[in-house]
Amino acid sequence: MGQTSNKTFNLIITDQPVTAVQLIVINTLTQSKPSTPFKPINGVGGVAPLTYSTDPSLLANLSINTTTGFISGTPLTTSTGEIYSVTITDSVGSTSSNTFTLVVNSPPALVTTITTSSISLRINQAINPSVQPIQATGGTGNLIFGITPGAEALKE
Numbered sequence: 001m002g003q004t005s006n007k008t009f010n011l012i013i014t015d016q017p018v019t020a021v022q023l024i025v026i027n028t029l030t031q032s033k034p035s036t037p038f039k040p041i042n043g044v045g046g047v048a049p050l051t052y053s054t055d056p057s058l059l060a061n062l063s064i065n066t067t068t069g070f071i072s073g074t075p076l077t078t079s080t081g082e083i084y085s086v087t088i089t090d091s092v093g094s095t096s097s098n099t100f101t102l103v104v105n106s107p108p109a110l111v112t113t114i115t116t117s118s119i120s121l122r123i124n125q126a127i128n129p130s131v132q133p134i135q136a137t138g139g140t141g142n143l144i145f146g147i148t149p150g151a152e153a154l155k156e
Helices: none
Strands: 019-022 026-030 035-038 041-044 051-055 062-064 071-073 079-089 095-105 111-114 134-137
Touching: 019 079, 041 079, 041 095, 051 062
Parallel strands: 019 095, 026 095
Antiparallel strands: 019 041, 035 071, 051 079, 062 071, 079 095, 111 134
């Protein structure tokens, strides 16, 4: 005949703890240039929803989306390599942290080059749009060119 034996025990089932996984070790941005959103640390496990925060606070005009962990914005100042800790908290209060480094470089210097030293123009005649007496590289944003003295002074 078969025998049986019974014992009582407690079985506790827990959720996988939240873990902060580093996706980006170092990210480099350019001052005054909008950044492409990036996610330096990813939350894995835990009990949804997860929330993200940084310490110390990010540079002025940069922010972290507390729901997704993506950082975006336009940095207004430079930084030589600040280390940030991203803390991920799940809905039951479990936390995990990991770090990344953020560098913000100055924009590249604006450099102009004269490509044509002299241009002759005729009154009431269209200018060839391919004539570019000056070329420029570097800087940020759209480059705007002007003529000095103003066009009105050239009529004399």
